[in-house]
Amino acid sequence: MALGSYTGKGARPVRNAPTRVLLHAIAILLAAAYLVPLAVVLLNSVRSAEEIAQTSMIGWPLAWAWGNYATAWSDFCIAQTCTGIQPYMLNSALVTVPATILSTLLGAVAGYAISLWRFPGHAWIFGLVTLGVFLPEQMRLIPWTIVLRDVGLSNTLTGLVAIHTIQGLSFTTLFCRNYYLSIPQDLIKAAKIDGAGFFRIFARIVLPLSPPILIVSTIWQFTGIWNEFLYGVTFTTGTQQPITAALIALTAAVADAPQYGVQSAAVVLAALPTLLVYLFGGRYFVRGLTAGAVK
Amino acid sequence: MRRIAEYVTIWVPLLLSAGHVVLFTAWTTWMSFTPSTLMPVSGWVGWRNYTAVLGTRNWSIAFDNLLLFGAGFVVLTALTGLGLAILLDQRIRGENVLRSVFLYPMAVSFVVTGTVWSWLLNPGMGVQKLVNGWGWTGFRFDWLIDRDMAIWTVVIAGIWQASGFAMALFLAGLRSVEGDLIKAAQIDGAGPIRLYTRVILPSLWPIAVAVFVILLQFAIKTFDLVRALTGGGPGLATQLPALVVYDFMFQRGHIGRGSAAAVLMLLTLLGVLLPYGAWKLYRQRRAARA
Secondary structure, three states: OOOOOOOOOOOOOOOOOHHHHHHHHHHHHHHHHHHHOOOOOOHHHOOHHHHHHHHHOOOOOOOOOOEEEEEEEEOOOOEEOOOOOOHHHHHHHHHHHHHHHHHHHHHHHHHHHHHHHHHHEEEHHHHHHHEEEEEEHHOHHHHHHHHHHOOEEEEEEEHHHHHHHHHHHHHHHHHHHHHHHOOHHHHHHHHHOOOHHHHHHHHHHHHHHHHHHHHHHHHHHHHHHHHHHHHHHHOHHHHHHOOOHHHHHHHHHHHOOOOHHHHHHHHHHHHHHHHHHHHHHHHHHHHHHHHHHHH | HHHHHHHHHHHHHHHHHHHHHHHHHHHHHHHHHOOOOOOOOOOOOHHHHHHHHHHHHHHHHHHHHHHHHHHHHHHHHHHHHHEEHHHHHHOOOOHHHHHHHHHHHHHHHHHHHHHHHHHHOOOOOHHHHHHHHHOOOOOOOOHHOOOOOHHHHHHHHHHHHHHHHHHHHHHHHHHHHOHHHHHHHHHHHOOOHHHHHHHHHHHHHHHHHHHHHHHHHHHOOOOHHHHHHHOOOOOOOOHHHHOOOOOHHHHHHOOHHHHHHHHHHHHHHHHHHHHHHHHHHHHEEEEHHH
């Protein structure tokens, strides 16, 4: 079954006009409801703290406080460090971009090796790799802590890149292996007879067929790593933390005197990269979601 | 030389990936039988960490919460997703846009979701304050600070985040129901409601099982959402096993018990995944024989 594709139209069992108008009205109302949290946080990001305190979190800005964004970005204090969220956003980018690229490329090679090269034991190793999709992070927290300490990567962004690359391989290998199964084995055999080796077959035959799955994998990894919280908060501290961990620290830091306008701006900025990816690559995002979840 | 490069390229990533899964599982399981506190130490305490964890109020409440949250979140998210999918399957105009709207929360982190919903549900500044401000001063919506209802705020945020995902799976299922089947039923005079209850929905149940399992897996692993939304409170009202593990390991400095709690989490997960895997295998075998 081609999960993740909704091409083609539905059965369209309901045909009479009033019912159809009603259905459209329900659909629009529901969509509006799903947009409420986004709308609320967007509007709050340009309202002043006083205005929010006087009314509520939900409301139209009376005076547009665009300064919230500048404050959130570069002035705001998180745990005595008054740099705004800027360094934490940079941390997230410095972890997410390399880990996404590495895990996707290595996953493509691994998926190719398993599905088309078929070395002895490929089924076993594939099974073990995919178990990584299910294994809770809590089972890996202490081992990672010890491994990071022993290789001297405690509290470093490089450590997070290594973790996300190795763990991400579970997903990317799975994506690519399933995708490459549709490449005819005969094509590989013919290339082998012509004298092409592992790398040449990958570069000349497999890679040119790969863009769709590489996009799926990139989007999936980017979103997952950018949004990750537990490892960020466990393995890094202070100014080494990614943005998700910094957001929680920020909320805790201002618990006594909340700055909801500025906090909202910070939330918007933190969510922006993955929302943009979703906006432009939504189609691929859905494919990754369904493939990663169902297989 | 080329051979060596080939072996390295194939095996290093695979061994790192597969190896860490096996090794770390064994490692944490082993630690759960040691008297480790702030640092891992060797030694053997048998099941003592397990009995200690199972004996704490923290764990038993967290597990009860998980049962309630798991049931509420899975059933309501699946039903919401199914409802949205059926709605979108009626040739609604602008389906692409609507689909994107229902699914966008999935692109946002649990931290962001939890933070935003903690504001909306906070009676002092969210929905309650808004409605109070309209003049309905008696209106109460304070589940976030109500011990008995707080867990439902996690359910609400969870539904918002994950129902679009359930919708995507159900919609793909609805679109793959055979047209002939539907035509035959329509010729027999089945109305839209009968068509759904008798023909279309029964053919969706393998997808429904998959959705349930995935959402249940989500529920068991839930950590960030609670951390950002309620922090586990008020009191222990929204404590979940994943938070208990973290608490033992990094706040109370008891790695042995934390590991035992992590293993218990894994066993809970296996209790869901193993039957599902067996069922899928059984169906595959049967399909292969037929």
